[in-house]
Amino acid sequence: IADGLPLVFFDRASDEIKCDQVIVDDVGGGYKATKHLIEVGCKRIAILTTPDYVNVGKLRTEGYLKALNENNLQIKENYIVTVLENVNFRDQILDFFERTPILPDGIVCVNEIYAATVIKIAKQKGLTVPHDIAVIGFTDGLISEFSSPTLSTIAQHGFTMGEQAAQLLLNRINSKSIEGDDYEKVIISTDVRKRDSTKKMQEGTL
Numbered sequence: 441i442a443d444g445l446p447l448v449f450f451d452r453a454s455d456e457i458k459c460d461q462v463i464v465d466d467v468g469g470g471y472k473a474t475k476h477l478i479e480v481g482c483k484r485i486a487i488l489t490t491p492d493y494v495n496v497g498k499l500r501t502e503g504y505l506k507a508l509n510e511n512n513l514q515i516k517e518n519y520i521v522t523v524l525e526n527v528n529f530r531d532q533i534l535d536f537f538e539r540t541p542i543l544p545d546g547i548v549c550v551n552e553i554y555a556a557t558v559i560k561i562a563k564q565k566g567l568t569v570p571h572d573i574a575v576i577g578f579t580d581g582l583i584s585e586f587s588s589p590t591l592s593t594i595a596q597h598g599f600t601m602g603e604q605a606a607q608l609l610l611n612r613i614n615s616k617s618i619e620g621d622d623y624e625k626v627i628i629s630t631d632v633r634k635r636d637s638t639k640k641m642q643e644g645t646l
Contacts, residue, residue, distance in 0.1 A: 460625070473548045476632050484545050488533065543572075550577075570637050594631070
């Protein structure tokens with residue numbers, strides 16, 4: 441920006457830098473993920489999130505808390521797990537499983553890497569996904585499709601996000617206006633992609 445170049449942030453944006461942005465409705469995504477777990481019968485729902493300085497994790501946690509509050513489910517501090525970036529994330533998730541006396545029956549993961557790790561550790565602990573623990577992640581990438589079981593996820597519509605970001609950049613270039621108060625923020629809605637990791641067993645079936 442200082443050099444007069446147009447800039448568009450997408451996905452992870454910062455309000456401290458004045459530019460056009462294309463972002464996901466992260467609060468809505470966290471809410472929808474949690475609400476889906478509630479709808480399949482989960483009562484003890486945890487979240488694996490990022491430190492607050494990673495804005496998407498903070499916002500998705502807000503959505504998680506909103507869904508719990510609206511459905512009168514208890515918010516347990518030990519079920520809000522902040523996964524630090526400077527420590528092996530697998531070890532942190534494993535530690536959560538080992539130090540939690542009553543495990544959740546549903547886990548929201550703010551990305552699909554955490555979700556795939558939860559599924560793997562749950563299996564190692566002799567738990568079945570989704571019947572013991574239902575798991576939902578974010579992104580809707582290849583990991584979601586090829587994990588076992590397949591991963592329910594919040595689709596962020598990356599292709600649409602890229603299209604919108606490119607269009608904003610072209611608009612900015614064509615307008616020849618780099619600075620000003622007319623910056624645009626496009627918010628992309630999210631959808632739940634329901635797969636096997638949240639398909640709870642019906643009572644009385646095998």
